[in-house]
Amino acid sequence: METEELFAGVVSVIEIIGVVVVIVGFGIAAVLAVRALSRGKGGHAAYQTLRTSIGGSILLGLEIFVAADIIHTLSAPSLEVAAVLGLIVIIRTILSMSIQIEIDGVLPWRRALLTSGGQVLAGAIADDARAAK
Incomplete structure (x- = not known):
């Protein structure tokens, strides 16, 4: 069995x-929604x-x-395959971020302000800003 065939099987x-x-x-989501209802x-x-x-x-x-796409790229490395992988990763990253924003209702880099540690940090920053005035 060739390496390419092995990688293709793993990717599949x-x-x-x-x-x-x-x-x-x-x-699972449907079951949870029905239970909530x-x-x-x-x-x-x-x-x-x-x-x-x-x-x-x-x-x-x-x-x-x-x-799977990363493993597929490793099976036949070339500039063209790497460029396609880069494009796929960019598209899926944007998709993942938009879904995460839909789920959380906040930008991922602003999420820390919603957690207790982030609220403490935000409060400390606000206190420092008030003290500086």
Whole structure:
């Protein structure tokens, strides 16, 4: 068995895993949304649960697909293949960021301000700014 065939088989398995992750994630998201709806949390909570869960599974699937593309590039390295990989990674990164923004409702680099440590840091910065005046 040649190295290229081995890499192609590994890439195929990883891509199948990525597809399974997205499909299973959708199923889990649907179950969680139905449970939220049946527990009387309302349609909005069920929708948010569904949206967040599906977004998370898509993000994980995208990461797995990027790993498969990297392995595929290693099987036949060339400038053209590397350029295609770079373009794929850029597109998937933009997609991942937009999905993450949809899930969290905030830019990834602003997310630290929403956590307790970020709030403490933001408060300390605000205190320093007030003291400087």
